[in-house]
């Protein structure tokens with residue numbers, strides 16, 4: 061027997077299938093259309109990073125300008141940076157905090173030059189800056205007793221290899237690959253070596269367990285959106301003890317010197333910098349730290365970064381042409397959101413990916429929607445959005461919608477060529 065739909069139902073079913081089709085069509089055209097609004101700021105650079113919400117030049121009006129950094133007022137400003145840093149990051153009182161020359165690079169290298177040598181060292185690297193510290197250790201300091209653990213972009217080396225009897229050098233968050241360490245469980249509590257951690261794109265964004273970190277460094281222009289200039293160094297009592305227990309066999313530039321006539325230069329850790337700082341940049345650092353404290357401190361900063369990352373993850377979920385550079389979820393960075401093109405047409409065509417990615421980056425810059433979002437120059441082609449605490453989640457979500465639009469535009473143009 062032939063079953064036919066009663067006349068009343070047939071149009072309903074027809075209507076339903078039309079509805080499904082039109083919804084699919086609507087979804088596709090929604091993606092193809094230019095998003096109606098832009099992010100409130102196009103700044104997504106990974107450093108210098110976006111200024112805090114509401115920042116204007118007037119935030120710097122109390123800067124001690126035209127005065128000596130050794131004056132009472134100048135020293136008070138530098139001291140304020142140290143005190144606020146301790147407060148916001150809950151750094152234990154017995155750890156020293158210093159403001160040093162040369163941004164994060166200066167801080168890392170002063171630690172390498174001052175502390176390494178008496179023990180073997182294990183270096184872990186998985187992107188360009190970690191690779192720089194490997195070069196320092198192998199080619200500049202020429203430390204014979206070194207073990208180097210490296211991984212390609214998007215991956216992490218085997219951290220379980222870390223030997224607690226040796227010094228350990230690593231980056232908490234790889235800014236150029238978007239890969240971070242998942243935690244500090246691999247660092248032994250009873251280690252006899254020191255850990256030296258480059259945390260420049262992790263500080264103020266991720267929980268740093270101070271008991272596992274003997275030296276931690278960062279610069280001002282990352283998560284709090286300060287001005288590039290100076291580095292911060294945080295040292296545990298054991299790292300401070302190493303400064304005087306050990307005399308490096310290489311020359312020590314004045315810029316790296318933390319010891320004078322066999323004694324630790326304590327002034328460095330209360331704001332008596334080695335050389336002249338920019339008091340304008342200092343004022344800006346204070347502004348960023350006060351903002352961080354006033355919005356709720358570290359938990360709120362971490363939450364803001366997580367929210368940014370979650371928005372990106374949701375977007376990636378909906379855009380199957382694009383994926384995270386880091387395959388493993390537990391090592392994906394909340395601040396350095398690194399994306400790659402995984403569309404099957406381009407998956408094996410690195411040149412094609414680079415061409416399309418750079419056209420997209422240029423298009424979004426032209427639209428003034430997202431600036432400085434190209435992958436790092438030595439990283440695989442793709443995109444890198446900064447998701448630090450100064451970035452508003454709604455802005456990142458909006459910029460990503462534009463990325464979806466730009467992908468279609470560039471692919472259409474590509475197909476015509």
Ligand SMILES: Cc1ncc(COP(=O)(O)O)c(C=O)c1O
Pocket residue numbers: 106107162163164165166189190231233234235236258260261278279
């Ligand atoms: C992980 C990491 N280390 C070091 C640096 C160098 O920092 P700076 O320019 O502050 O010296 C950067 C810069 O982005 C970085 O991301």
